[in-house]
């Protein structure tokens with residue numbers, strides 16, 4: 001089978017007719033061609049009413065016929081991603097201990113402490129391993145501490161690596177660490193698949209993590225690790241602890257930072273053209289100051305400084321709001337990760353109401369990473385619209401039911417002028433006779449290409465410059481037609497093309513930072529590299 005890209009980038013699958021080996025005669029139905037079987041699988045999928053049933057069906061298809069699963073996934077990205085990834089993967093996590101059929105990844109438990117090397121060595125494909133997504137289940141999407149029920153997140157992200165960047169399936173290791181859970185409902189559930197204990201204290205977790213990382217790097221010497229959905233304090237702590245020692249990145253901090261910077265830059269161009277305000281005049285209000293909110297704030301600040309602003313000027317464009325309201329110095333003790341963005345200039349009483357905060361800040365962009373459903377009320381959206389001809393409103397919390405507002409609300413209350421991206425997908429809308437398309441500001445656009453680039457460059461670490469290269473690469477990858485349609489992110493159907501471009505940018509950044517270990521890529525021209533990368537991709 002080959003995948004051909006048509007002029008508009010849509011992938012078409014061509015399946016060469018294969019003579020059926022005599023050996024199989026009688027063991028399969030007399031007429032079973034891949035094309036017709038693809039139609040059969042789609043029909044079976046679409047006959048299911050509930051998202052979770054579709055998820056279970058696709059999990060079984062991936063297990064029994066991975067070629068068909070990935071073939072369909074690639075040719076139906078818009079239909080498949082909401083099932084294998086957010087929002088439905090959220091339900092799969094919540095119900096994991098009940099819908100579980102067979103293992104799809106590696107579980108490493110606190111009970112394995114002292115013996116972790118032996119446990120990870122049980123993985124079947126030791127030499128092939130290139131990328132692992134590791135979660136401890138402590139903050140799955142916006143759903144909280146799900147313990148080992150977080151496994152489908154690692155599985156889902158790696159399916160997107162395989163589909164979106166052509167990483168070989170046997171090179172991926174989904175991992176869920178079992179360090180207990182503080183969610184009583186799971187501890188009381190007789191079917192819960194993890195250790196029936198509260199989460200271990202941070203000292204014990206640090207010892208466990210040090211042993212785990214050492215075991216992973218010696219067992220899988222070519223492996224890159226993506227940390228996923230760790231609670232915010234641990235997300236920052238472990239990124240700092242390991243980023244200069246192993247090739248690791250944190251998807252919620254860095255992947256989200258990269259994808260939102262990219263969408264913001266495309267939105268800011270449109271917004272600035274309407275308002276006449278230069279990029280340097282934008283003010284960004286973050287509703288939510290956890291790993292994702294602060295990760296995006298850091299990425300924006302770093303971009304502004306690259307544009308020539310001083311660190312203080314760049315910082316001054318950013319305002320954080322957390323559960324206690326506006327984050328400012330005089331408020332008192334602040335979590336470490338919020339301190340950089342704490343406002344020195346605000347001296348008044350605590351400001352909690354978001355409408356008061358919008359009135360005070362006069363933001364051009366409102367980014368939601370708070371897990372608070374419908375926090376962007378009609379009044380909030382109207383307030384943004386009153387001060388911006390094209391307001392940037394990104395409700396980025398996942399899954400979709402935790403989105404700070406719907407696309408429909410954002411369109412309705414801005415008279416169709418909103419520049420919109422959400423974490424989970426919404427459907428396009430017809431507004432006053434015009435088709436409007438919501439963006440999906442989700443790190444799924446970044447991590448496949450970032451991971452592929454790091455793997456191909458044989459990168460020893462993942463630098464900030466590589467993450468930034470991925471972000472700017474994504475921003476650049478919109479086609480003129482997509483810009484004409486008002487899109488902020490490229491169509492997901494083009495994910496392989498996008499991942500190729502991002503990987504190329506990431507490889508160049510790795511070379512510039514001297515963390516690469518692939519001499520032959522250094523001498524390749526950009527166009528040769530763009531042609532070579534797809535040849536390294538696995539195709540179903």
Ligand SMILES: NC(=O)C1=CN([C@@H]2O[C@H](COP(=O)(O)OP(=O)(O)OC[C@H]3O[C@@H](n4cnc5c(N)ncnc54)[C@H](OP(=O)(O)O)[C@@H]3O)[C@@H](O)[C@H]2O)C=CC1
Pocket residue numbers: 139140141142143231232251252256259287288289290291292293321322323324325368369370371372396397398399402422423424441442443444
């Ligand atoms: N679109 C994407 O690609 C991504 C989306 N996300 C989503 O972002 C969300 C947040 O993730 P993460 O940052 O890791 O989680 P956290 O739980 O660390 O952060 C949530 C933040 O929201 C704040 N918050 C909670 N309640 C309120 C409230 N009533 N008003 C204002 N702020 C409030 C919290 O305040 P406090 O600090 O005071 O507790 C905290 O700062 C999740 O839903 C996640 O799915 C995450 C990664 C990627």
Ligand SMILES: CC(=O)C(=O)O
Pocket residue numbers: 086140141142229251252397398423442443444
């Ligand atoms: C998308 C993602 O990584 C999250 O919601 O946590």
Ligand SMILES: [Mg+2]
Pocket residue numbers: 141228229251252
């Ligand atoms: Mg995440």
